[in-house]
Amino acid sequence: MSNIQEFSALLxxxxxxxxxxxxxxxxxxxxxxxxxxxxxxxxxxxxxRGERRVGVKMGxxxxxxxxxxxxSDVIWxxxxxxxxxxEGTAIDFSRYVHPRVEPEIAFVLKHSLDxxxxxxxxxxxxxAIAPALxxxxxxxxxxxxxxxxxxxxxxxxxxxxxxxxxxxxIDFANLGLTLNIDGRxxxxxxxxxxxxxxxxxxxxxxxxxxxxxxxxxxxxxVMAGGTTPAEWIKPGQFVSVDMEQCGSAGxxxxx
Numbered sequence: 001m002s003n004i005q006e007f008s009a010l011l012x013x014x015x016x017x018x019x020x021x022x023x024x025x026x027x028x029x030x031x032x033x034x035x036x037x038x039x040x041x042x043x044x045x046x047x048x049r050g051e052r053r054v055g056v057k058m059g060x061x062x063x064x065x066x067x068x069x070x071x072s073d074v075i076w077x078x079x080x081x082x083x084x085x086x087e088g089t090a091i092d093f094s095r096y097v098h099p100r101v102e103p104e105i106a107f108v109l110k111h112s113l114d115x116x117x118x119x120x121x122x123x124x125x126x127x128a129i130a131p132a133l134x135x136x137x138x139x140x141x142x143x144x145x146x147x148x149x150x151x152x153x154x155x156x157x158x159x160x161x162x163x164x165x166x167x168x169x170i171d172f173a174n175l176g177l178t179l180n181i182d183g184r185x186x187x188x189x190x191x192x193x194x195x196x197x198x199x200x201x202x203x204x205x206x207x208x209x210x211x212x213x214x215x216x217x218x219x220x221x222v223m224a225g226g227t228t229p230a231e232w233i234k235p236g237q238f239v240s241v242d243m244e245q246c247g248s249a250g251x252x253x254x255x
Contacts, residue, residue, distance in 0.1 A: 004034065008041035011153050014139035015042075018095050021139055028146050035148035036212065042154065043078045051080040054221055056209055057134060058201045059155045061194045061225030074201070075147075076208050077155030079221060085135075085161045090252035093235040096137045096158060101233050102226035103179045103241035105172060105191050105198050106132035106162050109222070113206035114215035122202045125216075128165035129172055131243035133251065134223055135159035136230055160223055163241070163249030170245050173197050177243040179228055180250075189228035191243075198224045 007024045014021045024030075030038075047053065059075040085091055093099070110127035117125075137158035138145055150156055172191055179187035194201045201224040209216050216222065233239055235255030242248045 004037050004041055007038045007152060008045065011038065011139060012042040012045045014097070015154070015158065018097055019139070020097055020141040022141055023145060023149055024152065025146060025149055028148070030146075030148035030152070032148055032151060035151035038152035039077065039154050040212065042152070043080065046080050046082065051082040053078060054081050054084065055079040055223070056205050056216070056220070057155060057157045057160070057223040058205055058225040061201050074195075074204050074208070074225070075151055075155050076205060077151075077157040079157065079160065079223065083157065083159050085159050085251055087161050087163055087249050088251065090254045091135070091159065092254050096135065097139050098143050099135055099137045099158065099233050100230035101133055101135055101179070101239050102230040103177055103187070103189065103228055103243075104132045104134050104226060105175070105194070105224050105243070105246075106130045106160075107168075107202055107222045107224065108165060109216055109218055109220050111218045112215055113202075115207060115210040117203055117206050119197070119199045119203060122199050122206060123168065126168040126202070129168050129170065129246065130165045131163040131177065131241045131246045131249045132223060133161040133239060133241050133249055134226065135233075157223075160221075161249050161251050162221065163243075164247050166246050172246075175244040175246065177227060177241055179231060180240045180242065181231065181233070181237050183238070186231050187228035191227055193227045194225050201225050
């Protein structure tokens with residue numbers, strides 16, 4: 001237990017101060033359960049400082065990525081209000097260590113989802129959907145880490161931007177989208193990249209968060225996972241996502 005608290009403090013301080021840290025488990029001794037304990041303890045420190053939980057983020061939602069990583073399930077992280085960036089505003093590059101960005105679709109819930117649910121049950125809980133961007137940022141030195149280390153580091157989640165909310169009655173199973181930097185398309189993808197349908201990511205979020213004793217709550221945001229490979233970002237850029245039928249979202253990066 002002492003290691004859990006020690007590692008959670010180390011990673012929390014690294015995220016708060018945008019500093020690199022050495023790997024906490026280079027020999028791969030941590031289990032995934034222990035990694036999630038570290039993540040939970042790290043986020044608890046943020047909440048104790050006054051931040052508020054606002055949802056969850058999903059990771060490795062590409063089946064190819066899961067196979068590549070030797071996983072049979074997705075991974076997840078926790079979102080706090082301090083991580084949300086107002087659409088169209090600017091972030092300070094100095095807040096991050098190795099920042100990258102990926103385009104996503106986001107859900108906001110109108111009522112709670114607890115445990116094993118079906119796709120239709122998950123959809124019935126959705127208030128709205130939106131194009132979104134997630135800033136992912138590993139705090140580990142030289143961008144070198146194991147899977148448990150990624151999970152312990154809040155699945156690399158560091159910030160998120162949400163576009164205008166849309167009616168979830170839109171068929172969002174296979175919406176085309178682009179990730180753009182300074183108006184130039186750098187990635188092309190589809191919401192179908194998320195386990196074949198984004199709702200499957202929401203179903204997984206309900207199951208995994210409930211298993212952790214933190215069921216999805218009304219008003220929470222669920223970031224469904226990256227729909228394309230992530231792109232490195234730099235000061236001076238404007239990053240945006242354009243999603244079919246759903247509009248766009250973007251942010252500027254200050255040096």
